[in-house]
Amino acid sequence: MILAAKTAGADIVKFQKSNLEAKFTAKCLEQPYDSVNSWGKTYGEHKRYLEFSEDKFQELMDYAKELNIACTASAMDILSARFLNKLNVPFIKIGSGDVNNLPLIKEVCQMGKPVVLSTGMADMQWVRKIIETVKESYTEINVNPPYKLVLMHCVSR
Known part of the structure; x- marks a missing residue:
C-alpha cells in the first residue's frame, strides 16, 4: 500500500498506532468477539491480530523512507504517541x-x-x-x- 500511494503521487502515508492495554480495559479486551469479521475469539485477540507490532511499524517506516515518501500515524493513546515521537514522524x-x-x-x-x-x-x-x-x-x-x-x-x- 505504501508503494501504491507513492506510485499514485501521494506525499505521505498514515497508519494508526495503538497500545491496546493503554487504550482498552482488560475487561474490554477479554470480551468474546464472535463475528464473521473477527480475527480472534476475544476483542483483544482480534485487535492484536490487526495491530502492527513496534518492530513491524519500524519496518513500515523504513520502507517508506526507502521509497522517499513520508510516513506518520494516528496515535490512539499516550504510549503510542511516545512511540511515534521516537520514530520522529513529521x-x-x-x-x-x-x-x-x-x-x-x-x-x-x-x-x-x-x-x-x-x-x-x-x-x-x-x-x-x-x-x-x-x-x-x-x-x-x-x-x-x-x-x-x-x-x-x-x-x-
Missing part, C-alpha cells in the same frame, strides 16, 4: 475518537510535534477548548505562535 494525527482526550492532545503538543486533529462531531465549544488546550500546551514548552495545529472536520448524517 506530525502526529489524533483521530475524532480521541477529540475529547485532552491528556493525549496535551502530550502530543508538549512533544513539540505538529498536530493534525479530526474534530469529528465535536461542537464549536469543544473545538475552542481544543484550541485553548493546544495553545497552553505549546506555551508550556515555549513554542510561539503560529501553533502547529491542523483541524479537520467531517460532517456525518
